[in-house]
Amino acid sequence: MSAIALLDCNNFYASCERVFDASVKNKPVVILSNNDGCVISRSEEAKQIGVTMGAPLFKVEALLDENEAEIFSSNYPLYGDMSGRVMNLLQNFTPEVEIYSIDEAFMNLEPRKKSLDHLAESIREKMYKWTGIPVSIGIAETKVLAKVANKRAKKVEFREKGFLNLYRSEKIEAILKDTLIDDLWGIGYRSALKLKANNILTAWAFREMDSRFARRLLTVTGARIALELRGIKCLPFDLSSAKKHSVTCSRSFGQTVSEYSEIKEAILYFLTRASEKMRSQNLAAQSINVFIATDRFRPVPSFYSNTATYSANYATDSNREIQDWAIQTLERIYKPYYEYRKAGIILNGLVPAENLTKRMFDDAHFEKQHKLMKAIDEVNKKFGKDTVRFANVNPHGSWKMKQTRKSQSYTTNWNELLRVS
DNA sequence: TCTGGGGTCCTAGGACCC
């Protein structure tokens, strides 16, 4: 039985901003979602003054001003780059690292030369020294228990140490009894309601629950979590950094949009971004899902939301072809007169772009398009986004979000390096 | 035309995560 660690970066986005801007140390810092809509990351100081996760900016703006907080739009190139540094560093401690999210990774700590506590300490220390990012670590026999340990490690009692080792620990029972069912990884709002209706209020009660009943109530997903709480591994360790199954691009608009031509513009723009990302992983899509929606908070004159899928007989990575799919699909769901607030596309059925099934008729033609797309991607990578683009794509449509508080791309753009004066 | 059991594949929708 091996020990699993879950490492995550504390207040990741806020911490990233701090690495490069000393003037925001020891101040409340918050990072906003796209459109500068709501708070998605908070420094410790911001949490303390009572800014909640997901709070809409307009509701906490006064509070932030009073406390002289720093407010940033999200800067994903920066966070992505910092994430890469963190994950690379982890490989020095064990080859078995599963990157679970931009700021979290599971690690298999076996075999090891040091004690688990010692190992956790040295990982934390090196991470801070080399990347400037503070991290928390939870250690246990399964992923779910490691998650519990990690969460607890952030609480006041363990914050100083920054890690909690529950591997074969007699503390497990007490901690599970003190963990509310709502706070358990994998149990969301819906499942928590069902469990509470059955008087299952804590992680411990869930662990002790009859597993057939757990399965009936929450399907296999829930049953697995209950077993993991007992120390039985059900969630596999995924080292493969597996290829994606889908790529999404969607946005809320900066203002409402009604005209078909503008919605189409937005959709084609999202398509450009998503297919770029797809090709960067050498994948091709076999279907597309298009969705549009009016403002869910202000259903005026009435709420409308719809989605449709186009499935092709072959996969492609050519924008020309996917554009055709997208437009046909959009036409099926677009209705005039509505004030749309959000739209997006999902590319599905991703397969490796090499060795695609040969097409009966226009294979040579497709080969050409494939090469053309690759060439366009190269140019845009070198000279900047949308240097070369399809004429029907407008990267500056009226639907475009506003991002007014973005920090610099310190690590990914030569023109925005940190200046030392 | 109806009748049965057993199987696969696909899709839409739900639930959850960060």
Added chain:
DNA sequence: TCTGGGGTCCTAGGACCC
């Protein structure tokens, strides 16, 4: 005035096959 975006997995149900 102002409320994010990008993913995964599971299941039920329809269509189809023998």
